[in-house]
């Protein structure tokens with residue numbers, strides 16, 4: 001698929017003036033249109049809107065300039081809207097989603113304390129590893145591949161031991177399995193009310209419905225490059241009042257320097273109130289891009305609720321087409337199926353080498369398997385952000401068409 005990206009007029013004049021200056025000789029030969037030859041259909045990073053890409057190309061700014069301060073302040077406020085919280089405390093820090101795990105492990109768990117990790121795929125193992133790196137005792141409850149951990153299993157684990165935090169992957173990107181965040185939080189509050197509920201939303205924020213306050217979630221951590229529709233490089237975490245209180249009553253020193261909330265809390269509060277502050281340089285351009293994307297998500301049409309619905313519709317179309325082609329999902333039941341991505345077993349007799357290169361030739365980049373036990377037997381399609389929300393792009397149709405042609409060609413080549 002060839003996509004022509006038009007420069008919008010004011011950005012075009014900005015871009016041309018920058019690119020034609022002597023310091024921009026390397027990019028001078030760029031024409032005023034940029035051709036993209038691929039549709040990125042992996043579960044993150046995702047396709048980025050032209051507006052967000054241009055915002056990322058903002059001229060360099062001081063991170064303490066009066067122009068930039070409200071941009072970061074707005075992002076902090078808009079993140080509350082995205083996860084539906086009135087008084088959660090957002091932390092926006094340069095880094096990737098993984099930094100959210102480090103923040104949880106370093107700020108909320110003291111060495112020797114217990115953490116319960118619900119495992120619905122690869123990312124449970126990594127979160128557990130991160131918690132142990134900071135000295136926690138991490139226990140895992142593992143679901144079978146394609147399912148989320150049951151409420152009964154969670155209840156019996158919580159009854160067997162006292163846990164400081166319980167973590168779960170809202171959508172595990174290795175399996176496309178969705179966990180029921182509301183039910184998990186309810187179980188924790190009923191059985192072990194003091195345990196902090198930590199939602200890894202790297203693959204769910206802005207594509208799956210989340211109501212932080214109503215569901216009583218203590219931490220939501222995510223990253224810029226998936227449902228939030230921004231290039232990679234920003235770690236986003238929102239902590240509840242309860243989580244901040246637990247942090248404030250730590251008996252031991254925070255076990256990270258860069259990830260310490262002691263350092264970041266005053267910075268977030270300063271920017272939100274309109275004052276400059278410095279601990280470590282924020283990713284200024286990415287914050288401009290983030291601001292543009294969050295404004296689209298929280299302040300324009302479609303609404304957040306409509307966005308969730310559009311993700312559900314895109315997901316159903318891709319899953320229905322896959323079923324029609326005889327491809328089986330990893331998700332064992334519809335309630336475990338994520339709306340921002342789909343994981344599919346290869347058809348009998350076909351493997352990655354038969355499918356993925358053919359899709360690439362048609363301009364579609366999907367991801368191979370990631371779950372170590374079944375890595376070579378499945379692939380993953382991402383359909384988050386503008387791919388699901390902006391129907392005029394035709395991304396879902398393009399993916400479905402390419403998938404149909406690819407399966408037919410691969411099957412024909414095998415039987416030839």
Ligand SMILES: Cc1ncc(COP(=O)(O)O)c(C=O)c1O
Nearest residue numbers: 096097098123173200202203223
């Ligand atoms: C569910 C989940 N958690 C955490 C991460 C880690 O995020 P990052 O790769 O941005 O560090 C990922 C990455 O894809 C993820 O999908």
